Amino acid sequence: MASRREFLQLALAASAVPLAARGVLAAPAGWADESTAPTPLYAVVFDERYPASRAFAGEAKRLGLSTRGIGGDVTRLWFDDLDRRWRQEPAAIAGLTTYGALFCLDVLARDYGMRTRFRADHYLDRAAGRVEHVMAGPAALLRDADTLMRGQAAWGRGLARVVTRHPASPAPATRLTLVARAEHTGEDPAHLVSWVISPWGPPAWAAGGGPESSLVGERAKF
Amino acid sequence: MPPLPPGVTAQQFSNALREFGSAVGPEWVLSTDEDIRTYRDAFSPFWEEAEEPIPSAAVGPNTVEQVQQVVRIANKYRIPLWAVSTGRNLGYGGAAPLNSGTIVLDLKRMNRVLEVSEENAYALVEPGVSFFDLYRDIQERGLKLMLDLPQPGWGSVMGHALDRGVGQGPYEDRFGAHCGMEVVLPSGEVMRTGMGAVPGAKSWQHNPYGFGPFVDGMFAQSNFGVVTKMGFHLLPEPEALRLVTVTAPRRDDVVPFVNTVGYLKNAGICPASFGIRSPRNDTGYWSASLKFYGPLKVIDAQWEHAQEKFSAIAGVRFQEDALYRFPLSPDAIDGIPNKNVLGIPDLAAFGQGFVRDGRPHGYGHYFFAPIIPMTGEAMLEAQDVFEQAFKQLELPGRGPVGFTGWQRRSLISLISLPVEHDTGKAQKNREAFRGLMRIAGEHGWGVYRAPVVFMPDAMEVYSYNNHALRRFHETVKDALDPNGILAPGKCGIWPRRLREAREARA
Ligand SMILES: Cc1cc2nc3c(=O)[nH]c(=O)nc-3n(C[C@H](O)[C@H](O)[C@H](O)COP(=O)(O)OP(=O)(O)OC[C@H]3O[C@@H](n4cnc5c(N)ncnc54)[C@H](O)[C@@H]3O)c2cc1C
Numbered sequence: 001m002a003s004r005r006e007f008l009q010l011a012l013a014a015s016a017v018p019l020a021a022r023g024v025l026a027a028p029a030g031w032a033d034e035s036t037a038p039t040p041l042y043a044v045v046f047d048e049r050y051p052a053s054r055a056f057a058g059e060a061k062r063l064g065l066s067t068r069g070i071g072g073d074v075t076r077l078w079f080d081d082l083d084r085r086w087r088q089e090p091a092a093i094a095g096l097t098t099y100g101a102l103f104c105l106d107v108l109a110r111d112y113g114m115r116t117r118f119r120a121d122h123y124l125d126r127a128a129g130r131v132e133h134v135m136a137g138p139a140a141l142l143r144d145a146d147t148l149m150r151g152q153a154a155w156g157r158g159l160a161r162v163v164t165r166h167p168a169s170p171a172p173a174t175r176l177t178l179v180a181r182a183e184h185t186g187e188d189p190a191h192l193v194s195w196v197i198s199p200w201g202p203p204a205w206a207a208g209g210g211p212e213s214s215l216v217g218e219r220a221k222f
Numbered sequence: 223m224p225p226l227p228p229g230v231t232a233q234q235f236s237n238a239l240r241e242f243g244s245a246v247g248p249e250w251v252l253s254t255d256e257d258i259r260t261y262r263d264a265f266s267p268f269w270e271e272a273e274e275p276i277p278s279a280a281v282g283p284n285t286v287e288q289v290q291q292v293v294r295i296a297n298k299y300r301i302p303l304w305a306v307s308t309g310r311n312l313g314y315g316g317a318a319p320l321n322s323g324t325i326v327l328d329l330k331r332m333n334r335v336l337e338v339s340e341e342n343a344y345a346l347v348e349p350g351v352s353f354f355d356l357y358r359d360i361q362e363r364g365l366k367l368m369l370d371l372p373q374p375g376w377g378s379v380m381g382h383a384l385d386r387g388v389g390q391g392p393y394e395d396r397f398g399a400h401c402g403m404e405v406v407l408p409s410g411e412v413m414r415t416g417m418g419a420v421p422g423a424k425s426w427q428h429n430p431y432g433f434g435p436f437v438d439g440m441f442a443q444s445n446f447g448v449v450t451k452m453g454f455h456l457l458p459e460p461e462a463l464r465l466v467t468v469t470a471p472r473r474d475d476v477v478p479f480v481n482t483v484g485y486l487k488n489a490g491i492c493p494a495s496f497g498i499r500s501p502r503n504d505t506g507y508w509s510a511s512l513k514f515y516g517p518l519k520v521i522d523a524q525w526e527h528a529q530e531k532f533s534a535i536a537g538v539r540f541q542e543d544a545l546y547r548f549p550l551s552p553d554a555i556d557g558i559p560n561k562n563v564l565g566i567p568d569l570a571a572f573g574q575g576f577v578r579d580g581r582p583h584g585y586g587h588y589f590f591a592p593i594i595p596m597t598g599e600a601m602l603e604a605q606d607v608f609e610q611a612f613k614q615l616e617l618p619g620r621g622p623v624g625f626t627g628w629q630r631r632s633l634i635s636l637i638s639l640p641v642e643h644d645t646g647k648a649q650k651n652r653e654a655f656r657g658l659m660r661i662a663g664e665h666g667w668g669v670y671r672a673p674v675v676f677m678p679d680a681m682e683v684y685s686y687n688n689h690a691l692r693r694f695h696e697t698v699k700d701a702l703d704p705n706g707i708l709a710p711g712k713c714g715i716w717p718r719r720l721r722e723a724r725e726a727r728a
Contacts, residue, residue, distance in 0.1 A: 072570075073568060073569055073570040073572075074569055075375070075567075075568040075569050075570065076556075078569075079354060079358070083354075100572040101572075103264075103572055104376075104569045104572050107264075107310065107376070108376065110260050111330060115256070
């Protein structure tokens with residue numbers, strides 16, 4: 001019987017689309033027990049300026065998810081939408097954006113007890129017509145990433161299929177690098193990131209921790 | 223495994239964590255590797271190096287009483303605490319302490335807006351209230367008040383002011399805009415400053431001084447107490463805001479140019495913070511961005527007067543960049559690029575993706591920010607000195623391009639150094655940073671604020687009369703905090719028991 005590592009390498013080798021795949025494949029404990037039930041995603045965030053990100057949103061929409069466009073700055077999305085939602089209850093989000101947008105959402109989400117659980121850096125080499133996907137996240141997800149992205153002319157679309165399968169429960173993480181052809185690069189920048197931020201573990205700070213704390217708007221006695 | 227506080231055994235540490243848990247609730251004591259990671263400085267000049275300060279845990283109280291209990295437990299075990307309000311002091315240290323093993327006292331849960339007065343234009347807030355929080359509170363209640371903001375809106379009103387941060391409007395001096403504090407002292411006792419010391423005070427947020435010595439300054443950029451409430455004066459929403467740019471063509475114009483800007487600020491005609499840039503090319507050697515807030519008729523007259531004054535400089539050019547009338551509709555707000563000047567917090571500064579040096583993404587930056595006099599001569603001197611320093615320290619570029627007019631009569635000459643994740647490059651930049659600080663000191667300039675890991679170096683420059691000021695601070699420190707539990711070494715102020723560490727560093 002093939003080991004997990006061999007299984008993964010076999011799966012990657014079988015892929016037609018990637019030019020190369022390098023997996024840093026730690027043998028995660030409890031593989032067989034990993035829950036594969038996907039994280040329910042409250043919203044899928046995309047950067048309206050970039051074709052890869054728009055393709056990502058298009059596919060997410062087709063899969064029945066609710067999408068939110070930004071133009072780089074996450075303020076409106078967070079202030080008018082996520083903050084209100086997360087004050088009620090943490091809810092997972094996924095996206096394909098610039099690193100700056102992820103940086104902000106990752107920091108903001110921590111206060112609601114959430115963490116970035118999947119991150120993929122996408123390095124576009126326009127001259128060579130290649131894109132390198134450097135992924136870190138739940139092993140079960142990365143195991144399927146190659147298959148899910150296979151045959152997708154727009155890599156953003158494949159990524160949408162990956163993030164929407166992010167497991168709901170904590171799972172051992174691993175890393176994987178895929179190199180694929182990128183033919184329709186359009187206005188995409190040299191670097192984008194896709195990610196999943198999901199509730200897990202620590203308590204939510206922003207909503208306050210007990211009866212003495214108040215949400216914004218409520219007046220506390222002092 | 224996060225590092226232990228120095229001199230504390232694993233058993234003592236675990237007992238202390240249990241006691242902290244009883245005080246604040248066990249779920250608010252965070253000590254796993256994953257949690258600790260969130261308290262690292264994302265812009266650390268020592269990223270992943272042995273010297274990167276890593277906290278041992280974080281404790282999150284929700285009330286003043288809980289803060290008192292935490293401070294008392296820390297005294298019992300002699301465990302150092304590092305207070306943060308929102309801990310987003312990026313460029314100046316984030317949430318990370320100076321010394322590994324310190325416990326972060328995370329005050330984010332104390333996020334209540336306690337009072338906002340429209341009539342007297344002030345607010346009283348707890349540490350965890352961010353600019354976003356206060357903005358939302360004011361908007362939801364339809365109050366005609368405006369915030370004076372730093373670029374990132376996610377920081378705390380209090381933490382930003384306690385680090386003497388800079389806003390962008392007429393209340394730019396954020397510490398100067400505060401009025402009244404409540405402080406938990408290192409003994410665990412609670413004190414209120416200014417009028418707040420009167421039981422049942424009716425004018426705590428109305429007058430900052432009260433009676434007797436004015437001690438509030440001792441709690442900013444210091445390690446003498448944990449501030450748990452702070453009042454702030456707010457700007458009544460103005461009728462309009464006019465943004466303008468004035469350019470002067472020649473290098474030699476600098477003296478009358480800066481004199482005029484300074485006069486407009488000191489005379490209260492254009493009191494908001496401003497930027498002076500020196501692109502050093504044909505578009506104009508000097509360029510000042512000015513903001514006029516107030517009733518339209520008044521700012522029209524102020525702008526006209528400003529133009530008259532600048533017109534003494536041959537070839538000066540004026541450009542009106544924008545005129546905003548308040549209140550602004552949501553649609554109007556949407557299209558405005560720099561919302562901060564309108565008192566609307568945002569995160570646009572991060573939105574462009576950290577692109578740097580043609581690399582896919584950089585790792586952030588940290589700020590070198592010396593204060594120079596608001597005169598043309600001082601600006602030329604700073605340009606020359608730092609141009610030389612850049613060459614000597616092998617830094618790219620020619621030195622400061624921008625100066626921020628902060629406070630009346632002084633400018634910040636802001637230089638940002640990139641964070642590097644390559645140890646060799648990171649080391650080179652740290653040496654350059656220290657070199658800049660030393661060279662500035664040799665010319666009589668000190669920084670207004672410093673990244674945490676460089677705080678002791680920054681204080682070295684303030685050495686008049688054999689460090690009389692630091693010796694004074696340390697006399698106060700020993701009296702207030704004999705166990706040295708609050709932020710040892712912060713701003714170069716060490717408690718007696720750790721002073722040898724400074725000598726060792728030297
Ligand atoms: C792109 C960019 C733009 C920036 N623009 C600006 C700008 O325009 N103006 C500006 O001033 N800064 C600016 N900064 C720097 C910094 O990010 C902000 O000043 C930020 O608001 C400070 O973080 P904070 O409010 O979370 O403070 P915190 O990190 O919570 O605290 C700041 C300091 O105060 C101390 N402190 C906090 N709370 C307490 C307390 N209750 N009792 C005792 N001590 C306490 C902390 O120990 C720390 O030293 C910028 C940074 C970046 C990266």
